[in-house]
Amino acid sequence: MPIAASAFRPVKLEHASRLINHGPTVLVTSAAGARRNVMAAAWSMPVEFTPPRIAVVIDKHTFTRELVLASGAFGISLPGTTLIDLTWAVGGASGRDVDKLARHGLVTVAGPVLGVPLLEAGCAAWLECRLIREPHAEDAYDTCFAEVVAAAADPRVFADGHWSFRDDNVGLQTIHHLGGGHFVHAGAVARANPA
């Protein structure tokens, strides 16, 4: 059964880093004027808790980079295990040639601050991001820095600032790309004990 968009709940900005702290593969959404796109990105990380800032690698030759520079914003959505095939598919085609959102029947919601297109169905969470222009890092390392201006998550898997991976929410568990279309998902949880 599709997951209703209304299932999402706001995540406090001071908890936003936790959404990608464990290294999930993400979908990067972007739009400028009538053009829009979605790409997969395995390479992202938080860089600051407060204000919440992240870094994500967006190759300078991609259509996404063009839209991000034009709009100064992008979305990060976290696909769950039911979107593994989709994630792999959107990582292997360019949005210059086809509207990948339309091709895959993806419905977006508008981010509350910047209006960035964001994905909810099948996703665990999203982060709406404002690009921080850093031309040198963008050019030399394809690394785009951004401030997270809003975040939300499906409370069945992330609530009150914490992930909860359980047998009953495998479909919403984050996926982590090993390479070549192989992913692990965040199912097996362990807790550190104080030394």
Place this chain on the structure above:
Amino acid sequence: MPIAASAFRPVKLEHASRLINHGPTVLVTSAAGARRNVMAAAWSMPVEFTPPRIAVVIDKHTFTRELVLASGAFGISLPGTTLIDLTWAVGGASGRDVDKLARHGLVTVAGPVLGVPLLEAGCAAWLECRLIREPHAEDAYDTCFAEVVAAAADPRVFADGHWSFRDDNVGLQTIHHLGGGHFVHAGAVARANPA
């Protein structure tokens, strides 16, 4: 039973990005003169396949940052699930006050190119890294860029350029920090099917 250091085998540099592609929490090792340290870092990512380059967030107030700037190098080791408590412990104490490697009985091997201390026992892999000085990114985002100059892995969990997570190597599976000492490990594998 402790894992013998000799179990490690070289990883081709073109496969180095795959070691951290899926977002594991890592241990950052460093040394300058007689001083040395180990810290935990959840925030790292590849930024380039060839030459293999990575980014890792090392707070400017840490002892590790001081040693990395002094030596121009650091090591990234990937703790397995048996080192969850250790990873949490070294993330919560400063190396200025105590030699954390000695306190926790950690034995290091010297990186083949730069002589950086690296961890093998209980770890899945390591990457020996040469810092690429980027003062602005280091200052504004605590983000340190580096080139990977050598890499190696335990062939029981990473061989021929690929991860293999199985029931018989749970102890070597990478760990991914959710926050607050909660980790997931890379156990449940799924493969994308072409669209």
